[in-house]
Amino acid sequence: MKITVFGAGYVGLVTAACLAEMGNGVVCVDVDKDRIALLNAGGVPIHEPGLDGLLQRNVAAGRLEFTTDAAAAVAHATLVFIAVGTPPAEDGSADLAHVLAAATTVGRHMRDYKVVVDKSTVPVGTADRVHAAIAHELKARGTPLPYAVVSNPEFLKEGAAIDDFMRPDRIVLGCDDEQAGLLLRAVYAPFVRNRDRLLIMDVRSAELTKYAANAMLATRISFMNELALLAEALGADIEQVRHGIGSDPRIGTHFLYAGCGWGGSCFPKDVRALLRTGAEAGQPLSLLQSVLRINQRQRALLSDRVEARFGSDLRGHVFALWGLAFKPGTDDLREAPSLTVVDALLERGAQVVAFDPVAMPKAAALWRGREGFTLADTPLDAVRGASALLLLTEWREFRSPDFDALKAALREPVLFDGRNLWDPAQMRELGFEYHGIGRGART
Ligand code: NAD
Numbered sequence: 001m002k003i004t005v006f007g008a009g010y011v012g013l014v015t016a017a018c019l020a021e022m023g024n025g026v027v028c029v030d031v032d033k034d035r036i037a038l039l040n041a042g043g044v045p046i047h048e049p050g051l052d053g054l055l056q057r058n059v060a061a062g063r064l065e066f067t068t069d070a071a072a073a074v075a076h077a078t079l080v081f082i083a084v085g086t087p088p089a090e091d092g093s094a095d096l097a098h099v100l101a102a103a104t105t106v107g108r109h110m111r112d113y114k115v116v117v118d119k120s121t122v123p124v125g126t127a128d129r130v131h132a133a134i135a136h137e138l139k140a141r142g143t144p145l146p147y148a149v150v151s152n153p154e155f156l157k158e159g160a161a162i163d164d165f166m167r168p169d170r171i172v173l174g175c176d177d178e179q180a181g182l183l184l185r186a187v188y189a190p191f192v193r194n195r196d197r198l199l200i201m202d203v204r205s206a207e208l209t210k211y212a213a214n215a216m217l218a219t220r221i222s223f224m225n226e227l228a229l230l231a232e233a234l235g236a237d238i239e240q241v242r243h244g245i246g247s248d249p250r251i252g253t254h255f256l257y258a259g260c261g262w263g264g265s266c267f268p269k270d271v272r273a274l275l276r277t278g279a280e281a282g283q284p285l286s287l288l289q290s291v292l293r294i295n296q297r298q299r300a301l302l303s304d305r306v307e308a309r310f311g312s313d314l315r316g317h318v319f320a321l322w323g324l325a326f327k328p329g330t331d332d333l334r335e336a337p338s339l340t341v342v343d344a345l346l347e348r349g350a351q352v353v354a355f356d357p358v359a360m361p362k363a364a365a366l367w368r369g370r371e372g373f374t375l376a377d378t379p380l381d382a383v384r385g386a387s388a389l390l391l392l393t394e395w396r397e398f399r400s401p402d403f404d405a406l407k408a409a410l411r412e413p414v415l416f417d418g419r420n421l422w423d424p425a426q427m428r429e430l431g432f433e434y435h436g437i438g439r440g441a442r443t
Contacts, residue, residue, distance in 0.1 A: 012083035020058035029073035092272035107137025148180035153210030159329020174206025228258035228438025238438030260418030261299035303344030314350035323393025388414035
């Protein structure tokens with residue numbers, strides 16, 4: 001089948017590459033000329049495990065092309081995925097400018113039947129707006145043409161995106177059009193061969209499902225973060241509590257990790273967008289308001305603790321940061337907790353030296369010229385002479401570092417473990433002053 005994908009970001013690239021891998025002829029179009037030039041030169045603009053090889057293989061096989069030529073891209077296929085960004089607007093709502101621009105482009109260039117698939121995360125009612133944007137263009141051209149708009153939210157996780165797309169837990173299709181439904185069923189059939197995991201529902205329910213999923217996951221983490229503070233106050237250990245509750249299959253083990261707050265390209269913006277949707281619909285979401293508030297407090301926790309330990313004037317102190325990406329497996333820094341921590345430390349006059357296994361190029365671009373912030377070549381280089389080490393991302397390589405070397409390199413052996421990666425008792429035995437999150441056990 002021929003397929004067009006709008007957007008060559010985390011979702012668009014993975015979607016295009018995985019669809020090509022199944023034998024489809026895919027054209028991926030983006031407005032970012034540099035990004036398309038890089039892709040056409042064999043480069044990959046994002047870090048996503050396995051994506052390099054997949055892109056190379058499918059480009060070489062002639063199944064995958066990148067272009068900025070939107071007219072040609074629209075002409076290429078009946079099936080057009082929209083996987084462009086939906087960043088937060090000032091008021092917290094999802095900014096649909098890119099989605100509607102892509103829809104307008106489709107309307108402007110289409111010459112025959114199209115099935116337009118909203119893969120971007122978009123609020124309830126967006127499919128109607130995409131429909132209207134296309135209708136508007138067709139009317140302006142005076143060419144009535146048939147088309148359908150389908151909602152197909154994406155659930156992939158950065159860092160495991162290829163696997164998630166290839167072996168999805170479920171594929172949600174919001175579809176009111178029989179012909180479009182059949183087409184999408186055919187596209188996704190290879191991904192669900194062993195067990196049908198296609199959930200077909202109405203468009204508005206599909207749109208809401210994506211926000212509901214992210215809001216639920218964010219809620220679980222905020223719940224544990226709030227409980228972590230209580231555990232500390234009571235002398236209990238949130239990690240032991242996590243094991244205790246996670247073994248109940250009704251609760252499950254995922255997304256129960258207390259830490260220095262959630263971030264990334266999806267949770268913060270999607271929670272805020274859902275809050276906005278609730279307010280606009282006259283159904284304020286008070287639980288979700290608390291979820292967001294708890295997270296804001298949590299993101300400030302590490303720097304507040306540094307202040308409590310070293311004083312509010314941090315001039316003369318260097319702090320080492322391990323991990324800048326919002327989670328392991330990605331170079332994505334969007335709304336990462338590290339942004340909050342770096343800002344807070346720099347504002348208090350400290351110097352920050354950071355290391356991240358893959359996010360260094362993006363970090364260099366983000367903090368370029370920021371006084372007091374530097375990047376180190378190795379984890380150990382980052383800690384040399386530092387007053388404390390702050391661990392922000394639980395990359396595997398940070399799990400079992402050479403603690404003796406670490407202690408010797410630090411000016412003071414102080415650890416702020418924002419991901420509860422290390423064992424408090426072991427750290428104390430090794431001579432560290434250890435600060436975890438919710439690790440108040442008095443044993
Ligand atoms: P991204 O910022 O990495 O990529 C978006 C791309 O769209 C950019 O390359 C941009 O240049 C391009 N673009 C913008 N306007 C365009 C237009 N008119 N035509 C063609 N290309 C255009 O974004 P992302 O992380 O891939 O997210 C895309 C959408 O998917 C968002 O709605 C996001 O919420 C959702 N989503 C993201 C993830 C994730 O983990 N990143 C997971 C599930 C869903």
